[in-house]
Amino acid sequence: MRLKNKSSAKTAETRKKRLLSLLEQQGLNIYESLDKGRFPQFVIPSRSVSNIVYDKKIRQYILGSASAVRSSRNMSQLRSYTQLAWLAFFVNRLVREGKSSTLRDIYYSSQAFSIDFEDQPESDNIIVDLEAVLTSPREEFHIFPEERSSVFGDLTIEYTVPGYEGKRMNLSDHPDGYLIGPSLSSAELVDTSAELVIAIEKGGLFTRFVEEKVHKKFKAIIVDTAGQAPRSTRNLLRRLNNEMGLPVVILADGDVYGEHIAMVIKSGSANAAHLRELTVPDAKWLGVWATDIEKYKLPTIPMTESDIKRIYDLQKDPRYQEGNWKKQLEVFLKLKRKAELEAFSKYGLTNITDKYLPAKLEESKSF
């Protein structure tokens, strides 16, 4: 049994307190400005490409020191300033009252306050602005994306959402897995018998893994990332790694996108450079590597133009400049072919769990 490492992690409660105090501070600043006849303003760290840099020390993208001022004095910014003030106000209510919302829900809720967003991308953008102002992920604002991924395995959690406070639950009770939603994201992680977290790109294989009892055979918690992992999923992976001390391994399709899914879990995305605590720097990419395609004689399909373009793009990314990451990109480029995780079923439906997974786990000990 592994017990939660309380000293190394902020609990849900402390994170909530920090956020509420940040929001109150913003509110006081605005209030005071208005009262004194000054135009209030927000200082937002700039998310322009030139201000996104890769920090080798903490092994993720971070924002540089540049920041922009959004002032209510500037007529062209007045509207978006008000939108941002409204969002802070709305998030304050959500967090205080323990209510959850989605990106889409935020867009619609704005209308009740005569805040007009032209479309959802505009409101999504304001949410990212608030994330940057408060340096907190939107999940802490209780705002979640629509798409959700799942988790399955022996992990006991304790809810903190209103009405369920203190209630515990084990995540191996339901074979379909559990949605990584607002209540699970805000739950405290209590304990687990698992020794490993396996993040897998596809729902189909997630189900196969449960059926094949991978969680038992490998003492693993299985997470379905449903493609590129949503932030709540990346945050959960980080917490499993950080708070529970579990190593994280990643299985994705044998193509350039699969490789990048692994990279984002490990070191974040440029889109979320303003945020921390979404990365698992020690996570390991198990496969499918380009070299595995030849090694395991996997059936392949040819890459498309955009696949190849994506390889060239990633070759410019500082994280792909060395080691296995660099090597695999080069092999992909040489092969100009790709293989999906399902390719292993050519050698039997259980081939991937019986042969490939043990072999790669063994291999991973050396990198």
Added chain:
Amino acid sequence: MSKETFSQISPSEFFYRNRDLAGFSNPTRSLYTSVREFVENALDACDQKKILPDIHLSIKAVDAEKPDPKHYILSVKDNGPGIDPEHIPLAFGTVLYGSKFGLKQARGMFGLGATMAILYGQITTNKPVTVKSCSDGKTLDEFVMLLDIQKNKPVILKHNTKEGSKTGLTVSIVLEGDYSKAGSKIRDYVYQTSLITPYASITFEDPSGEKFHYPRIVKEMPRPPTVIKPHPHGIDVETIRRMITDTHYQIPTIDNKMIDKVKKELALKKNLTPKEILERAQKRWSDISRPVRTVISVMSFLNIDFEGLKKIRIDDIDIANKTITYWDFGESQTHAVDLDPESPYYKQLASTVQGDTLLTFLTKRFQRVGPTTAEKFCEFAKFKPDKRIGSMTNEELVKLADALQKFEEFLAPDPSCLAPLGEEPLSKGIMKFFNPEFAAVWQRNASAYSGFPFIVEMGIAYGGDIPPNGLKVYRFANRIPLLYDEGSDVVLKIVNETEWARYKIKGEPPLVIVSHICSTRIPYKTVGKENVADRPELERELKNALQYLARKLAVHMSRQGAADMAKKRANLYSKYVPLIAQFATELAGKKKEPNYNQLIRMGSEIEEQV
């Protein structure tokens, strides 16, 4: 040598054969052209007598059930001066040349169009024209007539006289037309005519009985044009030839009537001898008319009396050989008499036969040519100033016409023959028609191309009731709307070449441009007279007018833009600041909202930030 036969055709027949040229090519176009001809004649008649026009136009189907094209009754009624009953048959029942021959601006050119419409109606329906006229305010004459096309003369079917109360003219014809196709053009025509004739009241009743009424907007009529002589630059060889024939006095036919005239002018009561007659003529020389002087001169050379004159026929006066040749009816033979160049009568005969000297011709027959200019011109053209125009050969005439075009020291053409509408009536018309947020008009000074004077008037209107469907150009020439062939017109060209963005006009602006060109001769591109050619002089005037107006519009747009911006800013701050205050109050955990009113005020006062 074989003899060719030339058969003469009457003018009516000529037009009948060439009706396509005059705009009567099909039922649609013919209905439209007929409306135009009658309405323009009515307006011209009122203009000439300075009567504020009151025009009623109606088009009725003879049988409404029939499909188009079908027979329509077209009636146009005006409150003009009417026409003397004795002239009506000739005016409407014949095709006349040159009823408007002087040089001044008028809508129609020669007044032929109305007769063409009557002719077209008669050809297509075999129905007569009905003309009702009251010219004295007391009696109303009604004529029902047909045209005899071969003979070019009217056939009066009916004529009656009733009591009348007001002057005016009503013309009704029956013609084949297609209103379903011509309707929108006719409505446009009436609408636009009303715009450019704001001093007229125009009512149009269409075949469905719907009335389009355009009331009078201004009560003052524009200054009427005066008839003037041609400018030397606007003259070609053929025109000179006609002017010379015109000046070139004929040897009068000496008959009883002529002899009575001579006797009357010399106040002869009893028979005098030729010598006594000559003496009497000498005394009164400056008072007697030219034909009488010529007769007296002939008498002096032939030394005969009135009875003798009756018995002869003057055949030739040969100035080169200084002889006069005549035929004697009694003797049945030709006689030749020498002319004595020393005789005072010699000059009289010579100038009669050979016409004026070039110097006199130039100063008498052209506008703004004085003796000094005329002499300079003669020097330039290498003609002697006392050269007789009647003695000019064909080559010399061509040389003269050519020199008239090229000589640059003639004064610019006299614009008094032009009748622009004027800035005020144009502006009032535009305000009434479009109710715009902004309007400006400008009348340029007179200019000329090829000896024809012209004036450009232009108006611009923006916003208000004008729909934001993009720029609309209303083109007029001599107060006639130009509706067809828009694409190739010089006005459109100028408008399209303008960079509207420079004048703060973007997208599909609610913008109207009214362009009016007045000239004694509009340089139309085609016989259809719907599009104006791009003469450089005209183009320059149009461009200047448009740029001037566009700059005025730009000033308005900037002012409007600044006002809009301030208003928008004030609106934005009063909308958003209270919201921000509401959110901040709850965020900060306060009960009372901050005092944000001064911020709203400040917000609306901030200058635009770049």
